[in-house]
Amino acid sequence: MASLSSNIVDPAPLSGIEGAKRLAAWTAVDRHIKPEHKIIGIGSGSTVPYVVERIVAQGKEVNKDRVFLPTGFQSKELIVKGGLTLADIDQYTELDVTIDGADEVDPELNCIKGGGACQLREKVLAEAAETFIVVADYRKNSHLLGTAWKQGVPIEVSPFAYAPLLNALLSPNKLGAKSAKLRMSPSGGKAGPVVTDNGNFVIDAVFSESEYKNPKEILVKLKLVTGVVEVGLFCGMAKVAYFGNEDGSVTALFASGRTELIGKSEEILPAKAQEN
Numbered sequence: 001m002a003s004l005s006s007n008i009v010d011p012a013p014l015s016g017i018e019g020a021k022r023l024a025a026w027t028a029v030d031r032h033i034k035p036e037h038k039i040i041g042i043g044s045g046s047t048v049p050y051v052v053e054r055i056v057a058q059g060k061e062v063n064k065d066r067v068f069l070p071t072g073f074q075s076k077e078l079i080v081k082g083g084l085t086l087a088d089i090d091q092y093t094e095l096d097v098t099i100d101g102a103d104e105v106d107p108e109l110n111c112i113k114g115g116g117a118c119q120l121r122e123k124v125l126a127e128a129a130e131t132f133i134v135v136a137d138y139r140k141n142s143h144l145l146g147t148a149w150k151q152g153v154p155i156e157v158s159p160f161a162y163a164p165l166l167n168a169l170l171s172p173n174k175l176g177a178k179s180a181k182l183r184m185s186p187s188g189g190k191a192g193p194v195v196t197d198n199g200n201f202v203i204d205a206v207f208s209e210s211e212y213k214n215p216k217e218i219l220v221k222l223k224l225v226t227g228v229v230e231v232g233l234f235c236g237m238a239k240v241a242y243f244g245n246e247d248g249s250v251t252a253l254f255a256s257g258r259t260e261l262i263g264k265s266e267e268i269l270p271a272k273a274q275e276n
């Protein structure tokens, strides 16, 4: 695939969910990726490609002094194919901004993440960033975690410990999840469980509505269990979440609880590749 930067043009208008993802991503980049931002974390999933395309559209001149840190194989490929400079967290332990998707977001900006099994590296880059921004389509804007995203909280676990962890999760007198399943590779893929970029397994655990009202408590409880590597609950981390809406508007939800409705898509014009 040619580098995006070499032939980016005003992309064809998108509608529906893909259009909503793009609107959220473009709005977030326009507002939070400024020329002074040089060390940028790129999340994973199907929304972040629109983040990268909008960053590339800012032009080679501004991007030549930036480095981009990936949160997994897909994220790395986006950076490389976008003609952007790849860097590693070993070199840059503090980032200016990280932008990432989410599987579900509640009104307090608690996020379920890990639908793509990347939550460990995503949380490392989110935590290392001065500003962490979430971008998603309207399906992820939820009044309570677990209502739209029913697959459960993705828990990255040591392969050695997955069986006792499953047992503990399903034991009412232990972790008491409503359900817990080892995430298997999709049919036609590699036989066996999904293996993360870190060589671990993922258990998806569903909790009760009352537990989802306090996701931080679920997070702390799980993090203390031996064999748990990382939990796909991002609590108190995002500064703002942008949701692309079906009508072409964008809803911004701030950590303060404030929301802002941003106009129709005609106000978020495709960026012209800068002449370089």
Ligand SMILES: O=C(CO)[C@H](O)[C@H](O)COP(=O)(O)O
Binding pocket: 043, 044, 045, 046, 047, 048, 100, 101, 102, 103, 112, 113, 114, 115, 116, 117, 118, 119, 122
């Ligand atoms: O956490 C993630 C991967 O582990 C993704 O950011 C999350 O699953 C959202 O993906 P998408 O943008 O495709 O909805």
